[in-house]
Amino acid sequence: MKSKTILLNSRPHGAPSKDNFKITETEVPALQPGEVLLKALYISVDPYMRGRMSDARSYAAPYEVGKPFMGGVVAEVVESRNGQLQKGAVVVGSLPWQQYTVHTGKGLHAVDPEVAPLSYHLGILGMPGQTAYFGLLYIGQPKEGETIVVSGAAGAVGTVVGQIAKLKGCRVVGIAGSDEKIDYLKNKLHFDEAINYKTTGDINRAVAQACPDGVDVYFDNVGGAISDAVLLSLNKFARIAVCGQIAFYNNTTPPTGLRVEPILLRNSALMKGFIVNDYASDFGTAARELASWLKEGKLQYQETIKEGFEHIPEAFLGLFTGENTGKLLVKVAEREA
Amino acid sequence: MKSKTILLNSRPHGAPSKDNFKITETEVPALQPGEVLLKALYISVDPYMRGRMSDARSYAAPYEVGKPFMGGVVAEVVESRNGQLQKGAVVVGSLPWQQYTVHTGKGLHAVDPEVAPLSYHLGILGMPGQTAYFGLLYIGQPKEGETIVVSGAAGAVGTVVGQIAKLKGCRVVGIAGSDEKIDYLKNKLHFDEAINYKTTGDINRAVAQACPDGVDVYFDNVGGAISDAVLLSLNKFARIAVCGQIAFYNNTTPPTGLRVEPILLRNSALMKGFIVNDYASDFGTAARELASWLKEGKLQYQETIKEGFEHIPEAFLGLFTGENTGKLLVKVAEREA
Numbered sequence: 001m002k003s004k005t006i007l008l009n010s011r012p013h014g015a016p017s018k019d020n021f022k023i024t025e026t027e028v029p030a031l032q033p034g035e036v037l038l039k040a041l042y043i044s045v046d047p048y049m050r051g052r053m054s055d056a057r058s059y060a061a062p063y064e065v066g067k068p069f070m071g072g073v074v075a076e077v078v079e080s081r082n083g084q085l086q087k088g089a090v091v092v093g094s095l096p097w098q099q100y101t102v103h104t105g106k107g108l109h110a111v112d113p114e115v116a117p118l119s120y121h122l123g124i125l126g127m128p129g130q131t132a133y134f135g136l137l138y139i140g141q142p143k144e145g146e147t148i149v150v151s152g153a154a155g156a157v158g159t160v161v162g163q164i165a166k167l168k169g170c171r172v173v174g175i176a177g178s179d180e181k182i183d184y185l186k187n188k189l190h191f192d193e194a195i196n197y198k199t200t201g202d203i204n205r206a207v208a209q210a211c212p213d214g215v216d217v218y219f220d221n222v223g224g225a226i227s228d229a230v231l232l233s234l235n236k237f238a239r240i241a242v243c244g245q246i247a248f249y250n251n252t253t254p255p256t257g258l259r260v261e262p263i264l265l266r267n268s269a270l271m272k273g274f275i276v277n278d279y280a281s282d283f284g285t286a287a288r289e290l291a292s293w294l295k296e297g298k299l300q301y302q303e304t305i306k307e308g309f310e311h312i313p314e315a316f317l318g319l320f321t322g323e324n325t326g327k328l329l330v331k332v333a334e335r336e337a
Numbered sequence: 338m339k340s341k342t343i344l345l346n347s348r349p350h351g352a353p354s355k356d357n358f359k360i361t362e363t364e365v366p367a368l369q370p371g372e373v374l375l376k377a378l379y380i381s382v383d384p385y386m387r388g389r390m391s392d393a394r395s396y397a398a399p400y401e402v403g404k405p406f407m408g409g410v411v412a413e414v415v416e417s418r419n420g421q422l423q424k425g426a427v428v429v430g431s432l433p434w435q436q437y438t439v440h441t442g443k444g445l446h447a448v449d450p451e452v453a454p455l456s457y458h459l460g461i462l463g464m465p466g467q468t469a470y471f472g473l474l475y476i477g478q479p480k481e482g483e484t485i486v487v488s489g490a491a492g493a494v495g496t497v498v499g500q501i502a503k504l505k506g507c508r509v510v511g512i513a514g515s516d517e518k519i520d521y522l523k524n525k526l527h528f529d530e531a532i533n534y535k536t537t538g539d540i541n542r543a544v545a546q547a548c549p550d551g552v553d554v555y556f557d558n559v560g561g562a563i564s565d566a567v568l569l570s571l572n573k574f575a576r577i578a579v580c581g582q583i584a585f586y587n588n589t590t591p592p593t594g595l596r597v598e599p600i601l602l603r604n605s606a607l608m609k610g611f612i613v614n615d616y617a618s619d620f621g622t623a624a625r626e627l628a629s630w631l632k633e634g635k636l637q638y639q640e641t642i643k644e645g646f647e648h649i650p651e652a653f654l655g656l657f658t659g660e661n662t663g664k665l666l667v668k669v670a671e672r673e674a
Contacts, residue, residue, distance in 0.1 A: 223598050237615075245599045255599065259592040261560050262582045264610035271608045273601035278574075 489558030
């Protein structure tokens, strides 16, 4: 049996392009004792992967040129010589971007297909949902009545941040880049305010107007001028969770801009960077609480699902042009069992 | 009886100068019941006062043009119609820069002249010492074996930061601006390394070399290029206490420079601004622990004491040219009792 794989063909200099990806096809080896054959069902594409395409020091190891991309994948066990993982089981884990993968099973988590659609384990119940959970609750520590601003608000993380903040009784202001997203945030997710940074004339003034009592918590998915605008409205003792800096992922030199230290000093404010793995010991707690909010209808969730293994590169590239609302992923096969 | 006062004559635009100060002389009013007459003995000059000379929003209320400067003062009660404060008592508090002040006693703290020289209550036992204590221990949370970098290392705060970090078993690297200060830090205060940022060619490389295991805690008194160099050597989960940004106090526009958010994100690092008053509820604890370290000879302390009320403005201006080592203050009178 043959399987397609997507490799890093070359490292991008600046914005990534299709040339950085290469699709190959190889024969799938026979299973050894203890191994399983995984068939990829859903593959997640995420902004942080841009960092791994470079060889600069970052929080995640770089991809190697000529080797497969890796990331969150939901897969089905279609053959098993492993007593722990039966044929028909569905798992989630960090796996290569390929159709069929031979695996020992280590580091994979079994998924209960009854809890939620399988794709949700790459989104609200998986890395993006947990990222929102830890950044907002552990760093932001929102209190009832406080004002929370989230940038990248219509994305996989931002939509969960805003909804959890609403559950906690906060005023929630989202920043996103299209009228469609603004409409979604205000009318579907019940954000108190949402700002289209592309069409608002003066982003500093827009943030100040949307936050008449100032900003107590800022969940930063983007960095750059949007963040600067929020920092100018900070309240004393504000908390800033730095989750993403998509504004700079394609930079080739260290970015410069507004100095934040004087602002943090003036407001006795806290800023903390994080990745979801920092809180690995609490993954179980977060997953249970997110699943229960979802079940009770307290969290809305939206996905954009592209179809077809060959379309993974273009789906990934779409992340940087702001096309998608909610979690973006690619469905590559139907479940067999 | 007449008393001299130093007023804010005009707000500085950029670096402050002598023109911004004015000395006047007025008659001291008679005491009303409940009041005391205070004679200033020592007056503290501190970098943060530059911020109060501007009318921009900051953490401390601006001084008003035509009104006295205020700050830390050790004073003697030379007349009393207040049952709580006897003649001869020594107090410390936030007081105007004047020779004699009529006061209700509210907000003043009595000082035990036996514990330490009176001037120490403006330094190691007062605001600068407590600033070092809270910033290092509450934000920095240094652990044995970690590397701590402090900028403005030879100043009133920096010298205490480095010494407490040594007490906690850390490797301590100081950054300061003269060979005399470097000598003092290494040979008197036993810092592991000290960098003269004015003569080291490449500050980024100098910090990297002085911190072969990276930087776990950075106590930032200065901001700017010195801080950027430290940020480039941060370790995962590093903590940065932002205490001062003297590099920017004379700026007239919001400063720009290296973006810290991507660095905090890459290292899951925490950065927090603070002022000593944020920890007011723990002042007693800090004062007791600092006094006991001092008594046991575990903390060295150095002051630069200028003499004469009229010389306060020039002493203050000297803060921005890096002349002083240790705490800078002005002795304005002898104690009577």
